[in-house]
Amino acid sequence: MPAASAGTTASTAPTTDAMPTPHEKPWRSLVVIAFGIMMVALDGTIVAVANPAIGASLGATLAELQWVTHGYLLGLAVCLITAGKLADRLGHRKLYLVGVAGFTLSSVAIGLSSGTGMLIGFRVVQGVFGAALMPASLGMLRAAFPGHLLNRALGVFSGLIGTSAAAGPIVGGLLVSTLGWQAAFFVNLPVGVVAVALAVRFLPANRPTDQSSSFDLLGVALLTISTFGVVLALVLAPEHGWTSSATLVPGLVGLAFGVAFVLWQLRAPEPLMPMSLFRSVPVSVGTVVMLVMALAMFGSMFFLTFYVQGVHGLSALETGLQLLPLTALLAVGPPLASRLFDRFGLRWPILGGLVSSAIAMFGMSTLGVDGGTGLLPLWLTLLGAGLGVVMVGATDAVIGNAPVSLAGVASGMQQTLLQLGGSLGTAILGAVVSGQVGGNLAAQLTAAGAPAPTATQVAEWQTVVAQGGAVIPEGTAPALAEAIKHASNVTFVDGMSLAFTVAGVALTLGAAISALLKRGEHTGEAVVHV
Structure with missing residues (x-):
């Protein structure tokens, strides 16, 4: 370090x-x-x-x-x-x-x-x-x-x-x-x-490992309310929208209590999570990288399932086989990735993994409705290989560089970031897809020869189309039904492409942040006293 x-x-x-x-x-x-x-x-x-x-x-x-x-x-x-x-x-x-x-x-x-x-x-x-x-x-x-x-x-x-x-x-x-x-x-x-x-x-x-004489009950209360509010807002946002009171109230309450938690941790005699923990560059960088990695991993898998099933009509088993390059590399990649950290330290493997994942996201943003899934295995291979390295590296950075007396706190923080990142991935990328669908669906349906939908109909159909489906009124002629399905799929894929671009940008920013790590900061070799 x-x-x-x-x-x-x-x-x-x-x-x-x-x-x-x-x-x-x-x-x-x-x-x-x-x-x-x-x-x-x-x-x-x-x-x-x-x-x-x-x-x-x-x-x-x-x-x-x-x-x-x-x-x-x-x-x-x-x-x-x-x-x-x-x-x-x-x-x-x-x-x-x-x-x-x-x-x-x-x-x-x-x-x-x-x-x-x-x-x-x-x-x-x-x-x-x-x-x-x-x-x-x-x-x-x-x-x-x-x-x-x-x-x-x-x-x-x-x-x-x-x-x-x-x-x-x-x-x-x-x-x-x-x-x-x-x-x-x-x-x-x-x-x-x-x-x-x-x-x-x-x-x-x-x-x-922690010999503290007291327990920070106020810190527990503040953190519990903060985390509950933020997670509840992320859970409700896709259903109720980001600007609804159902989302805003718990979200703002969570953020307010989060600020109060940080302020209390700075002055508490024996804090639940000492803020001095973040004076370690690997711990701070690792928290950001873990959040970005989880956002990309969970968000991409969420919408890829809709893409291969809804747009290309694959069965659940075929979907699992289609995603196998990603899931297999997430299983076998981390043990192999540890060798890279032995040789090169934290910075270069993490940076390389984030760049590989970003390239995969930008590549998946080019997927289309009519082009099949020919290049998808390549992008999934790059994504799985990159995320497998980043997952181990970010965990290493947080846990390996925290003092042993705070190993449980650091582990809990790492797991919380993983859960929050997953929720952010589905909520934020879901909002991007849903917004793109809501803005383009009427124009796509009209161009396909379907009657122009009303604003109420677009709002009703938006959720279905944002999950790779289509709403076809009963009695619609087969040719028109196919045109509506195709237009709906095009609208969904456009939204998915924008969401994957957003994820790619987030991974690129994460890669830039990971460059703050130094060659000497090698997991487990340093113990930070806070």
Whole structure:
């Protein structure tokens, strides 16, 4: 690391501020920890497959099905940083066990739910326990591995998670089609039992890393309200619009409490998340890069699914195969990427990964309606390879350069950024697509020979077209119906192209920011005292 700011020193030597010595079998610990995390990653993508069956079984509306996902996201995002602080105070192993056990039991409760309200409530609870599990896992890795092995461990760890997420739709499809939607949640019971048994048997003794004498309850309250408001606004924006009171009120409340949280952290005697943590250049750059990476990854996958299914008519299985270059590289790329960090440090691999991802986004912005998906595998390969490197590098920058006493807080912050970036990706890029569709749909339909729609009709059809579909009135002649479908697809692809251009610009800015990293700032080799 470069010379630290005032009040911050950097050292490659071990410290005595509650820093545990890396234990003898860190790789075994990684496998045990990943077993619990893989359950969470698998569950996330299984639920998407189970949603149609849940709706049919419980009579859920589309809005209720969306809250099956939103409820989990809120429970997770709101609690991540606080859970990370608790892990530092109580010990990462203890909170990991609480998280795994709670996630498993809440999964069973979800499967036993008799109504959508009950199901959504337990999904929120499941998100809270997921928040306990995730920062504790990364905190244990930070403490278990010596600095020169940390990036390699994070690469393997990310690859295992990516593999689980990629397998989710396949496993979920098999479970839901043969045993019903409940099986998508009941499957966590045997996995969770094994995860707890392995953790009890093989994880090293629980050792708190934060010896603070008090807990920042005011900071927890301010951060909780802030995160809840911001995430709720991002969740509601696509449905209600950015200027509606349903979006603005929670968003502004969240931002106001966020400012209050930062001001309090600057003066609190023992803050929840010390602002001095950001005096480390790698930590600050890593937070920005993580946010941009998540925005591009989640936003692109969201609209690519609509593109290949709605515009080109591919089935769910064909869609999965079409996206395989991206999902496969997100699974196998991170372990390979860690070798780059061993050799070149943080800056050049992260910068290269962001540039590769930006090129992919600009390339996907040229996709058309009639040209098929011929170049899509190339762009997905560039995107998957780039994001796989950036994911490990940004995680390294945040966690590897934070003091061990704040490993849980840093891990919670990294996971919060990932969740916020994903929400921003779908919300912001969704607004771009929706706005482009609303502005161009009437002209495209008129040019195709369809009757000019009214403003009310455009508003009603906008959501359908922004998801790659088309609204064709009953009784429309086949030729005109085809023309309407084509015009709708052109409108959607124009909006998607603009959204991918926006994502490409964001990745380019992220690449410029990553250039602030220095060659000597190599993950795990420095410990920052705050």
